[in-house]
Amino acid sequence: LLNCFLACTCGLPPKPPKCLTGYMTDVQNWVDENGRLIPKSGNMNNAIDLSTTANPVQVLNEKLNFSRRRQVVRYLSLAKCQLTRVPPIFQIRDNEMRPLAMMLEYMTLYGNNFLGMSTAGEHYTLSFNATGTTVMNLSNSPQRQVVSVWSSGFTAVNFPNLKELDLRSCSIQTLEKNLFKGMPNLTALYIGENEIHFISSSAFYGLKNLVHLDLSRNQAFDENGNPKNLATDNYLVFNYLENLVSLDLSHTKLTLRNLGLLKSLGKSVKSLSLCDTGLNVLQDDIFNCTSLNMLDLSYNSGILNNQKPLRGLEKTLLALYAREINLQTLNQFQNFSQLLVLQLTGNEINNVDVSVIKTLKSLRILNLNKNRLNSWFEPLFSTIPSLHVLSLQDNNINVITEQMVDDLANVSYLALSGNFMVCNCHAKDFYKMAAKNEKNNTETYIDLPEDLLHRNIYSYYNDLIKNRTKVFGGLEDCENQCVDDIGDSGIFRLLDYSPQNYVCLHVPESKTIFISEVYSCGRLAREVNYDQELKGSRVKLLVLLLIPCILLPVGVIFAFRRRIKYFFITLRNSAMLSLINKKDAVDGKNNTIFNYDVFVSYCNEDRGWVLDHLLPHMEAECSISACLHERDFLVGLSILENIVSCMDRSRSIMLILSQRFLLSQWCQFEMHLAQHRLLETRREDLTLVLLEDIPRRLRPNTLHYLMMTKTYIVWPKDESERPIFWKRLKKTLIAQKNKPTENTSLA
Structure with missing residues (x-):
């Protein structure tokens, strides 16, 4: 009633129930939600x-x-x-x-x-x-x-x-045996919104006349805040409920272990809600022993991905809710000849198979909102003769085709808003047909069997029909001559019409206009210059194509800028190496005497650490002669020649690594030479010293390879650990110094 009141006073459609069964107060009339x-x-x-x-x-x-x-x-x-x-x-x-x-x-x-x-x-x-x-x-x-x-x-x-008992929101955790034994005539039991995590197999003993059982919205958690699974001492929990008609388990978290409970449901059960239970699969034939009329599987991703989870319900199921379950086809519903309502909002359906949909002979309401449906060019929905309401909002329908107009003509109420459409004359004809039908037809409401449970889902659509905005588009004051060029218009009317909802892209002007402003096919054929329209469209299409052609390369360059920069640095270093003449460097074959024990590569920002810490320990305490670029490079030679010459005249190479080191192009060149020395020569004396942690995303491939293949040492932040650092480094340098001399020139 409140939904209807809001719809009437505010012009807004009533909000549909999230689950088929709604809330406890939707199914009884003697107590409110508080x-x-x-x-x-x-x-x-x-x-x-x-x-x-x-x-x-x-x-x-x-x-x-x-x-x-x-x-x-x-x-x-x-x-x-x-x-x-x-x-x-x-x-x-x-x-x-x-x-x-x-x-x-x-x-x-x-x-x-x-x-x-x-x-x-x-x-x-x-x-x-x-x-x-x-x-x-x-x-x-x-x-x-x-x-x-x-x-x-x-x-x-x-x-x-006692006929009805309400125990909602009472913090109940367990249902013990024979709990309701003294209530033989109870017809409705509401125990939702509790914390039930255990149900005794005989908890419902004695409830032979129970018709409706509400176990919805039960959430139990352990002391660590983790959800508790619903447990029983026997799967035949519902076996005593001989006359149970409706079972509501919506919003109660279930696991695969709880599927055994459903097998104890008898032929008397007509309505079952598993909405938002967390189940992601149903066993094939699990409902084979039931005669369900109403089933809600919404908000359980993948629950219908098995081959035949609904087998056995083809002749009994009247209403199915399957919202947001990641469904991709309608194949699961083939031969459901008694189905009246099919709610499939928020899935991934991109195609409707005519061989499946034509078997839904009794379908009255089909909701395919928020799927991925495209325009179609063959009869689909016209194969369902009883279809009364078809909702296709928020899909990928980009153009109204002539075949679509013919296919939808005899559906009583349509909803197509939220689709990004391109203007064409068929869209205008579709609009004029809807306006003509408003003048020639009266409202027809959904008339369903009186004994059907949860009639709120049908009243929702009837309220939409009652409170909808009618399509006149300026045609209400004219006679039939306004729509004479339409011919047979069918019977359909728009369920979700407002001028803002029914707009399209006018390609020649690249702007959005109301469908009511588009030329109809008859007038378009007489007055529009096709050559001029096509010429203007080609120019605008070319502009639209050029924009992504420019933006795409720019985006790729920006996304991979680090890799591209590193590629060119590596290419330059390789080219520089190839330009070095062997006779310009030290002849390693004739000179086996090294001038230095270690070549130290570091960036200018780490100079203080090298001079204040590293150099005193190496030269004073370890008697290791180090080659530093600022002290030992020969004046007059190019930087490249100095680097190669000094590396050739050093027994080993030491890289002082930091994030600042990676920003120096000369340091990266020296690191590239060090890798070259590892791969192309027989000398593998390389020491890696990390002054700080370098995340993987900042490491170039060369450094990542060296760190994966060589043992490195990290400068400790804790001063008490530094003696161990110097001891390990001294041991490494002395071992490299005492190796037999065998020099292979980098040049």
Whole structure:
């Protein structure tokens, strides 16, 4: 009702229910979502509403023993009374000596905080007799002797007339055995929004007349905040529910282990909601022993990816919700000849197979919003003779074809907004046909069987039809001559029309216009100069193509700029090496005496560390002669010749690596030479010293290769670890110094 009110007052369509079953208050009419009683006007005297009462037991005693009260208490609310267990109040008698348990038909305990075990000292020990004059001590009664769990108030109590029980949002964690044994005529049980993680196999024993069971929105977590899986001691939990018609498990997290529960559902079950349960697969033939009419599998990605998960429901299923399950085809629904409603919003369907869809002979509502459907050129939806509502919003339909217009003509209501369309004359004809049908047809609502469950999904579409904006487009005041060129227009009308929703791209002007402003096919054929239109379109198309041709290379260069820069540096270094004449360098074959023990490569920013730390340790303590570019390069030679010559006259090479080192082109050249020395010569004396951590994304391929193939040493930040660093480095340098001399020139 609220949705309808908002639609009427604000001009907005009512919001569809997220799951097929909606919420508990959508399927009953005696209590609201907060636990307050809302019985029919004639039943107000039969109701006691104690919701949010601080001391409900005492107030209940007073109301039952009020001297003028004669009415039977059929409705009772103890919602949000801060109860930690069900109070033992049901043997209290009114002034007519009628026990409360014998009178109750509808009861809600919504919003209390039941504990697994009641808190210490919490007991309801006082009650009043029928006249209210004598206090009775119940300390030795059976009420006090039962185990003090949250459900102790139900123990040993019979509720022969109780029809509906609301235990929503009571922090219930377990359903113990024989919990509802004393409620033989219960028809609806609402235990959603709790923390149920265990159900005894005999928890529902005795509920032979139960019709609707709501176990939705149960979320249990362990002490670490991890979700608990729903557990049972036997898969035949629902076996006692011989007359169960509707089972709601929506928003309750299930696992593959819980699929066994569904196999205990009998032929009586007509409605099942597994909406947003976290299941990602259904076993083939799992519903083969059921006769489901309504099934909701929404928000479970991949749940229908098996071959035949719905086998056995072809002749019984009337409504299927499968929103956002990553469905890619309609093949799962082939031969579902009784299906009336198919809700497939938010999937990945890009093609409709006519061999499948023509088998859906009874389909009345088909919702394919937010899929990937394109324009089509063959009859599809016209093969479903009973189709009343077809919604194709937010797909990839870019152009309305002549075949589409013919195919959709006899669908009563269409929704096509949210598709990025290109203007053409068929789009205008489609618009004029819709306007003509508004003048020639009256509203037709969806008429479905009265005994169908969850009729809110049908009322939603009927409300859309009732509150929709009609298409006139300036044609309401003209006679039939305005649409004479249309011919047969079918019967379809637009369900989601507003001028802003039905626009298209006018290619000649590269702008968006209303479909109502496009020329119709008849007028276009007479007045439009095709050569001029095509010439202008070619120029604009060429401009549109040039833009990505320019932006794409620029984007690629920007994305791979580091790799491109490194490629050219490597190419330059290779070219520089090839230009060196062997006779210009030191002849390694004739000169086997090294002038230096180690060639040190470092950047200018790390000069202080080299001079203050490294050089004193090497030359003073280790007697290692080091070659530094700023001290030992020969004046007059090119930098390239100095680098190659000094490396040839050094026993080993040491790279002082840092992030600043990688920014120096000469340092990168020296690193490239070091790799060349490893790969192309027989000398493999290379020492890597890392002054700081260098992330993988900053390492060029040369450095990454060296770090993967050579053991390196890291300069410690902690001063206490530095003696070990110097000891390891000294050992390495002395070992390299004492190796037999065998020099192969880099040149």
